[in-house]
Amino acid sequence: ICKTRYRVMDFIGEGSFGKVAQCLDLNMGRRVALKIHKNNKHMVNESEVAILEKVRALDPDQNNIVKYIDNFRFNDISCLAFEMLDRSLWKLMEMDKFEPLSLAEIRSVTYQLLVAFEALKNIGIMHTDLKPDNIMLVNHRDHPFKVKLIDFGLALPVRKAKVGMTIQPAAYRALEVNLGLPLSESVDMWGVGCIMAFMYFGMNLFPSSCAYKWMKTVICLLGHPNDFQITTGKHSLIYFTWDECAQRFTDLAKTLESLLSDCPPLYCMYLLAGTMTMVY
Template identity: 45%
Template sequence: IPGVGNLFPSKSHYYPFPTVKKTPHNAYTVEKVLGSGSFGEVAKCTKVGTNEIVAVKVMPKHQRAAAEDEEKALKHLCTLDPDKNNLIKFYESFTFKGNFFFVFEILDMSLFDLLDKLDWCPPSVAEIRAIAQQMLVALSALKSIGVSHTDIKSDNIMLVDHSSQPFKAKLIDFGLACKTEELSQYKTFQPVGYRAPEVHFGVQKYEGVDMFGLGCTLAHLFLGGHLFPIYSDYENVRVMVHLLGQPNKTEMKDPNQVEDTKAIQPADALKHTFINMKHLPKDGTSSYVTAAHKIMVSSC
């Protein structure tokens, strides 16, 4: 986006105005830009007076509608406990020089960054299980307030602190979140490669789209690569049909009629033996089982 690089003022460029925003309550000093994308930029900032480190996301003024939608979604999420439900903690939002700023807790790295750090060698199944459990808790919480994320992928799940809590994770980026009851108003959403069949085929959409996105994300971790092609709608659907088979007419007309064995809900998935590990031996002789339980306890 032209000019996005200047949304976060550097001390040299804007001197003597090193802070992003100064109000009677809060001011933030920019330390460094962490990343950028179509939405704008995210910077690591220090809260003046407390030295608390936070992440500040900025969206340019021409994205007013998107910024207002994200603010509405984030305020709705405030009814949930972010730590208990593995959601990023949102502190406040404000405008400055016409741009829109959102202040969040600082996290460590995304799952995409983790794979990159591992040279695309997959984490262990025990580690993936811990991430799956936490994201199922997050989706169960979103379901309880009637919200769908619609953009679940490895970039939007972050590790809190990979050093001290290696696989403690949180769901981030609610810029495309909406009320689940409004999903059918949107023709297309979710990134290619993580897009649910009902979105591809233009039939009734429901909260299962997030479960599909999570499944694709977990497969990405397990495989060290994308389960479905991300570069083409056609290739995505072709591979999906090859792997999963042709959708039947009932499912095409109403995804809510999908068999229970296929349309698993977050709360039900949390009871699955893969997550609760009830299928694993309990005699204490397996080093894998011991490690798996330790990873789960330290993460959840």
Template identity: 40%
Template sequence: MASEEYPLMVGQALQSTSTQYTILEFIGEGCYGKVAKCLAHNSSKPVAVKILKQDYLQDVEGEVSVLKTIGSMNEDDINVVKFYEHFQYLGYTCLVFELLDRDLFQLVGSMNFHNIRPIAKQLLVALQGLQSVRVMHGDLKPENVMLTNMEERPWRVKLIDFGMASSFSSVIPGMTLQPIGYRAPEISLGLPFSGSIDMWGLGCTLAFLYLQRNLFSFQSEYLMMKCIVEMLGMPSRRQLHFGMYSKKFFCKERDELGKRWRLLTPDEYSSRNKVKVDEWPISHPHFSSLDDLLYISEVGDDEEMEDRKVFIHFLKQMLRLNGDKRISPADALQHPFITGSYEPGARQQRISNRGI
């Protein structure tokens, strides 16, 4: 039966083969459907139940397959949300997860480097775990990173929402993954890609926590690409030559040195793609490089400046235009920003150790 005939309400019980889940409240909604906080009768504990719309049922098998693959590891060890079961009820497809606290998007304005560092480390462990089972998340953004319990375990986070996740073997060039503003260049250009797209998504997410706004525009694909080119430079000739969608954003023209690629103007992009380009948002500054982020706000002292320099170097490793040259999760875990090895106390400790 079609689920629309049976609208779900607070107090209603969802029946699986193992237990009932009584809906306590609806805590989220998206294009996929709704998320309900439910009481699991078999454990008397609250859980989160993702209730999918009919239109998204064709994708649920892939998501469940990925979740089961991840479940072969300890989700706590790799900082990924625990998945309990999935079932059908009155035409609805329901996925049951552990109940978490709130997402990082809701914490804008309350972050500093002492918070960003442990979050970055935990997400790198998550991506390293995913890569070990050859899975990419494909949708890393602040909304998909949740605190487990801010009061009891401050800044303990887990990666959620595997609706866009894929195994390495199932992806093909031209697939659309990642939201605008967090989309790696190889996805936008239609190039072969790998799990390194998640490192790009992580770089954008950490930049969001630092800036308290998106690093690259999320208004449109064109403005996002314009931001990337202004800040990081043009993709390589090889990338542009082999990209399935390169001519969506770029064109070739001849100058005294021969043919070269350039970014389309807004009018050219609109004409070529038959879409209107949004105006550049007034609130979004033009950065000429990631180094501009050093002075995005007043610097408190020398220690904070050192924090910023090391953090920006870290971002540069994650936001390389060529996915093959992007830093891996394993190497990123050894970066000074994560280890804190650049901090004055750590430097003094190393000097003392050498003197022993």
């Protein structure tokens, strides 16, 4: 990639943003992970670099955040260099056929994530892209379940979070995002809760294929959003309607069966066991 410093050894990942290459840093004699962007829009890439420069002020080891090393352009392609880590939480669980983790393992990972997000809150940054792929094990053989938060490509300062904007992966998206309520660092805390459920059940707690089914599942498990949230929400009428007779908001579902027909077994177990109630 860069004749003077980085030698590409292997490509180890690919996503919508581009590719990740394992490289040898010829200056330092160490392996690094190089994020190579597909999108060469300068404003987008400069925004990520600006966030990373702000995050760089945090101690990456104490705060469980990936260490950012360098950024440069090669043949007009934006490249970002980071410390080399082990594998993602998703990859770990995939290798174990999505067997649930133990409570001790879940507790350890959750604590480290909370430390990371507390540090980001202190500098006014929202990550907005928490998912198992963006939680990396540092060295699972020598330090089991030591993790770091990665990928700040969609991160933004809290002051730039606008009501109604769509952020976060669908299965990890906070209620206030889907309803169109004011946004804050709390959306990342919702994501942490979803990660905890993913580790405990070996599957996502909320469906990602349809925002409407997502909302139905939230209602099943957590109850109906209150009237203030619904009346304030910019997107609320996608999911709820005003019942003139009952003088309250009701969701738009016609039958519980329409939800259960496409629900993963986990949701069905919750509903059929009667541990949660549907609110109409």
